[in-house]
Amino acid sequence: MTQLASHYLETFPNPALGRDYTIRIDIPEFTCLCPKTGQPDFAVIKLEYVPDQVCVELKSLKLYIWGFRDQGAFHEAVTNQILADLVAVTMPKFMRIRAEFNVRGGIYTTVIVEHQQPDWQPPVYIQLA
Amino acid sequence: MTQLASHYLETFPNPALGRDYTIRIDIPEFTCLCPKTGQPDFAVIKLEYVPDQVCVELKSLKLYIWGFRDQGAFHEAVTNQILADLVAVTMPKFMRIRAEFNVRGGIYTTVIVEHQQPDWQPPVYIQLA
Amino acid sequence: MTQLASHYLETFPNPALGRDYTIRIDIPEFTCLCPKTGQPDFAVIKLEYVPDQVCVELKSLKLYIWGFRDQGAFHEAVTNQILADLVAVTMPKFMRIRAEFNVRGGIYTTVIVEHQQPDWQPPVYIQLA
Amino acid sequence: MTQLASHYLETFPNPALGRDYTIRIDIPEFTCLCPKTGQPDFAVIKLEYVPDQVCVELKSLKLYIWGFRDQGAFHEAVTNQILADLVAVTMPKFMRIRAEFNVRGGIYTTVIVEHQQPDWQPPVYIQLA
Amino acid sequence: MTQLASHYLETFPNPALGRDYTIRIDIPEFTCLCPKTGQPDFAVIKLEYVPDQVCVELKSLKLYIWGFRDQGAFHEAVTNQILADLVAVTMPKFMRIRAEFNVRGGIYTTVIVEHQQPDWQPPVYIQLA
Amino acid sequence: MTQLASHYLETFPNPALGRDYTIRIDIPEFTCLCPKTGQPDFAVIKLEYVPDQVCVELKSLKLYIWGFRDQGAFHEAVTNQILADLVAVTMPKFMRIRAEFNVRGGIYTTVIVEHQQPDWQPPVYIQLA
Amino acid sequence: MTQLASHYLETFPNPALGRDYTIRIDIPEFTCLCPKTGQPDFAVIKLEYVPDQVCVELKSLKLYIWGFRDQGAFHEAVTNQILADLVAVTMPKFMRIRAEFNVRGGIYTTVIVEHQQPDWQPPVYIQLA
Amino acid sequence: MTQLASHYLETFPNPALGRDYTIRIDIPEFTCLCPKTGQPDFAVIKLEYVPDQVCVELKSLKLYIWGFRDQGAFHEAVTNQILADLVAVTMPKFMRIRAEFNVRGGIYTTVIVEHQQPDWQPPVYIQLA
């Protein structure tokens, strides 16, 4: 777990332990620094997860995300790091992170990473009429 | 069941007992208070269910929803509580609640929870030409 | 069958008895009265069915729908009643009714009900290139 | 077969006998008369078929469709009649007709009918990357 | 093969022989003459194929398409002819042609034809997260 | 591998070796020269891949793409060449390249190519409620 | 003034007497009866006005509008009558009513009527940057 | 000035005294109570103004708006009151408030009010090419 995660991320007990349900969190204000040039990068981070024992506390998540403001971070690495930190802290049944980075040098990059408990069964979506 | 539910929620007999059908209710005017800061939160609540013996009465549902206006409530907990209250009162064959909260601190949160009777079989949707 | 149905609804012989086909009828001008307050309610009614021996005659359907103008009716009950009336009169192979009610007290309600002959096989849709 | 069909509809040999392929024809200018009131009705007719030995000739189809201008015709009956006429003349492997009638008395009606040769196998659509 | 095809169409060796891949070519400027009236017809031609040993050369395809400008051609026949010519010249693993003709006499016509090598297996599309 | 690839393309170790995840890169500023006429061609290149041991470094990718500016290149060949170069350098589990070329002579061309490790299993997408 | 107006419409003192401002009220649920056929008509009523001494009370306006449910009324007459009633009761500086009636017999009708105090000066709209 | 205004609203010196410029503030989360029924009302408040000596401080504006949560308020009165309070506190060169209330009883209401210093000249908008 990174220092940012241990410093900021907090959890609270899942209020509905016996139930698989979805929490979706969109964070359009992610910014960090390019580790090569020191120039700012920007991204939209989209998180969705099925909690197990704990949920991530939203204000602590906001502070954790703000903590990247002064950090150098490659696109692929930082997306995996955010997943690793959130998995380490919340140990969810399933988690997906999608990071859509702003254009740099005429190139648009998106990174999508997932974590899943080995024995978790994904739900079948029920489509009512 | 919460006091809000026992105080407000009322039901009436399902007028079509022998049939699985869908009731969809959208409530764009949900508001409660942040339990940490006391500041107001807002959400759109979307409910869909297949009734069993009873349906929820719409005016009582409106009053129940208005009852959260002065209550402190975390996003994940209040969504699960609304589901638990409505399940306790209506014991439906299936119910899904989707709560889309307004942005706070640059973060957009949505919580989706479901309940299902153990032996209920979801319908297969018939798509006519 | 309700009085409205026996008074108004008429049928004519299905002009294509040996074939499963779809009739879709949208009625955006449904209005009835709230049985609690006497205030008018409005809805869009969407009907789709596969006829068996008879079809519902469109002008009689219009008069039947207009007949609700002075009737008190709960959302769930009236949607099921329209289905029951139309099924009693036409005994279709399949029928679905979707009633989208106008907002009341900040709440939007939609009710969807279906009927199906026990031994009817839904068609497989053929998607040409 | 109706008089209109025998009078107008013409075919030409399928130029690709050994191949299942799709011909789609949209006719937005169909008009006939209401057999009860004599008032004009309007519809969009959408035809799609897989020809067998012959194709319907387009100008003859146009004249056939224009032939309904002074005919009284119920929505369900005329849609099935057009299918029956076209099937009688072209004996296709598959044919679907979709008739979307203009609003009358606040009611929108659509009728969809299909014909299929008993031993014809519908194609599996190939979706390239 | 038609004279147009033998006169114009040229190929070049598939630069990736061992791989099934997709080439999609849209030609919005097809025009020919109605063989009955001599009046110009217009269509959008959409071609997609999986090449085998050769690919069709684009400039030669353009000249081949321009070659129809003074030719009389029925909708169904010309679509099948273009497929036959391109199959004769390129012998692809799979080819589909979709010709969307402009409205004539109030009628819109689209013809879709396909060719496939008998033993070719269509790909399964991989949808990444 | 082409000279352009060996000159420019660089990789870095995959920061999440044990995990299948998606990297999507859109490059709207690809330009090369028509090998027949010397005239400029333009395309949008869309790349998506699942990395194995290494990822492609974004700035090196930008320079590699810029390297085509003075090169003659056929549409089908250059798309396959970019895939071959990127596969040679990164040996990914899966890679797809989609090149959408600008209109030339009234013709729009798109080429889509894929590479896959023989024993790689594509992921099943988990759709949460 | 009509009986409907004197029975239902109520006013309250304009809370901002010294200021010209705009009140806009949209009423999508207007329905009355065709005086010739007794069949229901439907319309969207859009009201905008600059109050003088009094404003129209909203609940009383709702009841007044509902009062047309059982009244026969021609499109042009009823729009002018609503204006006349509201002007008689509120004597506004300016009032405009726009009634958009649902299609009947393939015809869509909209009626727009205005009232203005003889010496009232309409405001000049200020468009900030 | 109301108690809410004197309790909450704060200003800060206009940082650009010699210049007419525009400040636009949208507040989608306004809620108050209906003074007749005690039921909650909701509105979107849109404020635009040209400051004179002071600007309204945004956090104090947020608290002032939240202060209406437990107050009874008619649509027309509360919109004028918000304008009066903000004018009393900031004495702007120009201010416009637009309050779009949520539907109640099938009726949508919007109130637009403005204030202007008697000798203030509205800017002429410069449209560059």
Place this chain on the structure above:
Amino acid sequence: MTQLASHYLETFPNPALGRDYTIRIDIPEFTCLCPKTGQPDFAVIKLEYVPDQVCVELKSLKLYIWGFRDQGAFHEAVTNQILADLVAVTMPKFMRIRAEFNVRGGIYTTVIVEHQQPDWQPPVYIQLA
């Protein structure tokens, strides 16, 4: 002029001195800190100007904008400061800055400021057919 401006902003001679023309620059990646709470703010900055003797150099503008990343700044003040800095450095004939800030506490704020040389005549836009 601020330190940021004197440190970063550079100009180059206007390449078309005798002509009034428009330069429009959109900067979607502005971020600074809230001077009260230290929390990050985000905005889209839109700049348009008619240069006089010099133009602002784009890379220096980018660095100047990035310089706000660690600065505390109120919305109204920072928008006026950016205008003042750019006016001090470029002394344009006309300049407008529009800053659209991200939502904070449920409030969306936009600030628009302009500068104009006293004797400059704005162009009349010529609209060709």
Place this chain on the structure above:
Amino acid sequence: MTQLASHYLETFPNPALGRDYTIRIDIPEFTCLCPKTGQPDFAVIKLEYVPDQVCVELKSLKLYIWGFRDQGAFHEAVTNQILADLVAVTMPKFMRIRAEFNVRGGIYTTVIVEHQQPDWQPPVYIQLA
């Protein structure tokens, strides 16, 4: 006039000398090099003009635009240069060039320049009903 212009640009006599009319030309494939870094820039060039004695020949314009491919050019200078070249060659009554450059460093730049004969009267656009 630049070498590019004298080398490539050609004209032909205006075929409608006595008439003011509009010629609009969009060029989405402009590319040049950044004079500071040597990296490619891309822009969409939009040209509209009212010709006087001559019109610009389209193929020569294409070659002229392609001529910038290997030239270093600042955004503001190159837009003015294209205008100057085209004015020198065609001496139009009116000409406007709009150059929309691709994003660089998170900044989007557009430059709009115009030329007008001193005594030319812009047309009044006639809007038919």
